[in-house]
Amino acid sequence: MDIIQQIKNIADKKGIHNTFKTLNEELHEALFIYWDIATQILNKSGINVLATTPEYFSIERNFFSVLFLYSYFRSGISKSRRVLYAAVNQCLRGMVTGCDNILDNEYKKTLETDLPEKATRFRSVLDIMVSDRVLFAILQKGYLADELNSDQVQAASFESLRTLAKSGAQEASEECGVGEILSPENILSKIHHYKTGILFQSPWALR
Numbered sequence: 001m002d003i004i005q006q007i008k009n010i011a012d013k014k015g016i017h018n019t020f021k022t023l024n025e026e027l028h029e030a031l032f033i034y035w036d037i038a039t040q041i042l043n044k045s046g047i048n049v050l051a052t053t054p055e056y057f058s059i060e061r062n063f064f065s066v067l068f069l070y071s072y073f074r075s076g077i078s079k080s081r082r083v084l085y086a087a088v089n090q091c092l093r094g095m096v097t098g099c100d101n102i103l104d105n106e107y108k109k110t111l112e113t114d115l116p117e118k119a120t121r122f123r124s125v126l127d128i129m130v131s132d133r134v135l136f137a138i139l140q141k142g143y144l145a146d147e148l149n150s151d152q153v154q155a156a157s158f159e160s161l162r163t164l165a166k167s168g169a170q171e172a173s174e175e176c177g178v179g180e181i182l183s184p185e186n187i188l189s190k191i192h193h194y195k196t197g198i199l200f201q202s203p204w205a206l207r
Contacts, residue, residue: 023069026079028057030065030086034094037134038111047126050112065089084147087138092160094131096167098124103171135160 035056039049059066068089072082094110101107107120110127139156142148148156 019073023066023073024059026083027059027062027065027069027086030069030083031057031062031090033083033087033138034090034134037137038130041130041133041137042113048114050114052112056112065093080145080147084138084142088135088156088160091131091135091138092164094127094134096164098126098128098131099168099171101127 032052035049035052042049055061065086069082069086072085077085097108097110101124102121107123109123111123111130113123113126115123115126136157139148139153143150143153
């Protein structure tokens with residue numbers, strides 16, 4: 001049994017099925033916001049964003065996004081803010097994934113476009129550029145909806161990069177090679193804390 005099914009079973013047993021369903025709907029709404037704005041941005045650019053598929057909205061593909069949404073829910077954050085944060089989180093995810101793709105010479109999709117499948121480097125660069133511009137559009141939308149004031153918009157823009165940069169700095173340190181085998185304790189404190197722990201703080205940096 002995979003971890004997603006285990007979580008669903010726990011949700012049913014603990015009587016939180018409705019909460020799980022609500023968060024799934026909010027995730028769908030947030031991902032659609034990202035996809036819709038990205039489509040508008042690339043309109044008439046010569047690059048077309050393809051229609052979404054059920055996989056794009058699946059919990060399996062968006063596992064950590066669901067965890068973030070649940071943390072917002074448990075913290076008493078309103079639905080409109082949860083959707084806003086989840087959409088922003090997708091932007092951060094697009095930027096991080098794009099950077100990882102380039103550094104690791106691979107391609108994990110953020111956007112589905114009609115670019116050639118083998119054009120992985122440019123697809124990654126496009127994911128980063130579009131995600132950054134979608135982030136700006138989402139923050140502007142939050143401002144116009146009185147969800148964020150002008151100071152919060154600027155702070156969110158700055159803080160999101162600062163948080164991602166802390167994780168990126170650790171990633172950069174690995175480019176020159178690893179000269180020693182670290183103990184499990186050092187891996188947790190020196191690697192995972194920066195590469196994963198701080199990265200997971202990114203969505204919370206936008207409160």
